[in-house]
Amino acid sequence: MSTLVFVEHHDGELQKDSLGVLGKAVQLGDEVSVLVAGSDVEQLALQAGAFGAQHIYIADDPALEAPLPQPRVDVLAKLVQEEGFEAVLFAATVLTADVAAGLSARLDAGLNWDLVDLDQQDGKLVGKRPALDDTVYVDVGWTSEPRLALIRTGTFDPPTKEGTGQAQISKVDVSLEDFSTQATMIEQAHEESEGPSIEDAEVIVAGGRGLGGPENFALVEELAKALGGAVAATRAVVDAGWYPYAAQVGQTGKTVAPRLYVAVGISGAIQHKVGMQGSNVIVAINKDPNAPIFEYADLGVVGDLHEIVPKLTELVNAKNAAHFPRS
Amino acid sequence: MKIAVCVKAVPEQARRIDPGTKRLDRSGEPTLNPFDANAVEEALQLKGDDGGSEVVLVSLGPARTLEALRKALAMGADRVVLVSDDAAAGSDLVATSYALAKGLEREQPDLVLFGQQANDSDGAVLWAAVADRLRRPLISQVAELTLADGSVRGKRQTEFGYDVIQAPLPAVVAVSDAINEPRYPSLKGIMGAKKKPQETVVLSDLGVEAERVGEAGSRTEVYALNDPPPRGETVRIEDDGTGAEKVVEFLLERKAL
Numbered sequence: 001m002s003t004l005v006f007v008e009h010h011d012g013e014l015q016k017d018s019l020g021v022l023g024k025a026v027q028l029g030d031e032v033s034v035l036v037a038g039s040d041v042e043q044l045a046l047q048a049g050a051f052g053a054q055h056i057y058i059a060d061d062p063a064l065e066a067p068l069p070q071p072r073v074d075v076l077a078k079l080v081q082e083e084g085f086e087a088v089l090f091a092a093t094v095l096t097a098d099v100a101a102g103l104s105a106r107l108d109a110g111l112n113w114d115l116v117d118l119d120q121q122d123g124k125l126v127g128k129r130p131a132l133d134d135t136v137y138v139d140v141g142w143t144s145e146p147r148l149a150l151i152r153t154g155t156f157d158p159p160t161k162e163g164t165g166q167a168q169i170s171k172v173d174v175s176l177e178d179f180s181t182q183a184t185m186i187e188q189a190h191e192e193s194e195g196p197s198i199e200d201a202e203v204i205v206a207g208g209r210g211l212g213g214p215e216n217f218a219l220v221e222e223l224a225k226a227l228g229g230a231v232a233a234t235r236a237v238v239d240a241g242w243y244p245y246a247a248q249v250g251q252t253g254k255t256v257a258p259r260l261y262v263a264v265g266i267s268g269a270i271q272h273k274v275g276m277q278g279s280n281v282i283v284a285i286n287k288d289p290n291a292p293i294f295e296y297a298d299l300g301v302v303g304d305l306h307e308i309v310p311k312l313t314e315l316v317n318a319k320n321a322a323h324f325p326r327s
Numbered sequence: 328m329k330i331a332v333c334v335k336a337v338p339e340q341a342r343r344i345d346p347g348t349k350r351l352d353r354s355g356e357p358t359l360n361p362f363d364a365n366a367v368e369e370a371l372q373l374k375g376d377d378g379g380s381e382v383v384l385v386s387l388g389p390a391r392t393l394e395a396l397r398k399a400l401a402m403g404a405d406r407v408v409l410v411s412d413d414a415a416a417g418s419d420l421v422a423t424s425y426a427l428a429k430g431l432e433r434e435q436p437d438l439v440l441f442g443q444q445a446n447d448s449d450g451a452v453l454w455a456a457v458a459d460r461l462r463r464p465l466i467s468q469v470a471e472l473t474l475a476d477g478s479v480r481g482k483r484q485t486e487f488g489y490d491v492i493q494a495p496l497p498a499v500v501a502v503s504d505a506i507n508e509p510r511y512p513s514l515k516g517i518m519g520a521k522k523k524p525q526e527t528v529v530l531s532d533l534g535v536e537a538e539r540v541g542e543a544g545s546r547t548e549v550y551a552l553n554d555p556p557p558r559g560e561t562v563r564i565e566d567d568g569t570g571a572e573k574v575v576e577f578l579l580e581r582k583a584l
Contacts, residue, residue, distance in 0.1 A: 111547070113452060182464035189487040189489050238505075252486050298562065303565065311572075312571040312574055
């Protein structure tokens with residue numbers, strides 16, 4: 001099978017999840033090509049050879065500098081049609097979800113998303129997709145080519161880099177549709193360096209929309225202090241301006257794997273889950289008994305966080321005082 | 328200005344996949360996809376007091392979808408266009424985006440709004456497919472939206488922080504669920520909702536060929552349903568006033584304290 005992997009990059013580095021998908025494609029025994037699109041990305045693109053790409057396509061154009069999806073759809077559509085790839089794989093991000101879906105419409109090509117595995121069964125590509133809050137795993141496929149797939153964040157680890165590879169290099173002609181260049185980037189995100197570092201914390205207490213308002217983050221902060229941990233937040237509350245982006249856990253935030261993760265007022269949608277499911281022990285406090293987080297929390301407490309969290313802080317503080325009595 | 332909000336009816340309860348058809352069981356009571364309420368709210372805010380502006384709900388689904396969309400009418404949307412046709416059942420992204428784009432082309436809106444995702448299929452991609460079919464600029468995951476001088480400007484979160492993207496109208500915008508707090512329908516709104524125009528069109532009205540939708544028009548399929556991989560035991564308790572104590576006991580037991 002001939003596969004094209006769309007390799008995303010940021011700040012002069014190839015994105016880890018994209019390389020993970022590349023590694024998986026190579027492992028499936030495919031003839032694997034990659035596309036790197038951007039402005040002044042030639043040297044960067046060549047690095048993909050070391051991760052197993054046999055053919056590297058480079059779309060290098062100032063019009064591709066901003067990470068916007070529609071120009072990338074144009075480039076991919078042309079390349080896929082010319083080269084006849086049977087599958088096009090993407091590591092899911094904010095950018096690639098839009099690219100893959102746009103390409104699906106442009107080529108009338110089937111797209112399966114949120115896949116956590118890929119396999120060949122009887123020569124056919126089969127994806128595994130968790131559904132209904134990950135309570136069912138669905139085997140999905142495609143009825144025609146090209147087959148488009150978005151792979152869930154953090155699914156495949158990047159392969160080990162080997163030498164420089166011996167990939168064939170091709171420059172891709174960039175010609176864009178009128179409507180594809182109408183959306184323009186006014187201000188592009190930069191890595192936020194301000195705020196607490198949560199990636200190395202042993203204990204994390206995270207707050208979500210169930211807190212009811214930014215003022216209630218104090219409850220989370222006090223519990224985190226008692227447990228000697230860091231404070232984290234969900235995308236919803238960061239977007240709402242209750243807490244800084246640097247503390248966000250999930251798909252568009254940090255991926256963490258602490259010894260203990262306490263989720264307060266967090267429903268635990270999949271975008272959050274992918275950022276913290278590697279935690280050793282997960283405790284969830286939420287008033288909604290149907291919250292997805294209860295499907296994967298080691299201990300779930302259904303109740304009012306305003307009652308439970310202060311009491312919990314008090315109990316932990318009392319334990320700490322008993323262990324470390326003031327002399 | 329005409330704003331079209333693409334909305335979906337989702338099953339309110341008992342979300343399950345029918346092992347026979349391998350499709351989502353939609354026999355339960357339909358309700359407005361909660362993420363779409365944010366898009367409806369944003370449309371109503373953009374419309375404001377402008378009597379010349381209109382908010383049109385556009386949906387694809389079975390006839391009973393109308394019941395679920397009444398909530399959005401009660402919030403203040405002006406009318407509904409429901410594309411409903413038995414041939415469209417089981418449509419995937421390719422087929423759905425095609426039929427929906429045809430419905431939108433008929434309305435010629437200045438702005439097309441989508442919610443962040445469907446809470447039944449967890450799909451969060453439809454807008455990009457529709458934008459491509461309509462050949463219009465796209466801004467997705469928008470947490471702050473402003474409209475000025477015939478352009479939309481959206482602030483949105485990515486893996487690296489916040490982008491600000493601008494596009495001229497007509498455009499397609501997908502909003503995040505953090506963009507606003509959807510209003511509750513007023514009693515007057517609820518009473519008036521039933522009387523608002525609710526039009527149902529079939530595929531042939533839109534010039535959509537039957538083979539472009541449903542299973543025939545879809546390019547993906549489902550082979551099998553499996554149990555999720557086993558994970559450690561999960562314990563769920565109701566707080567009866569001793570919830571905090573039980574958490575501490577649990578943490579001590581798991582040596583996490």
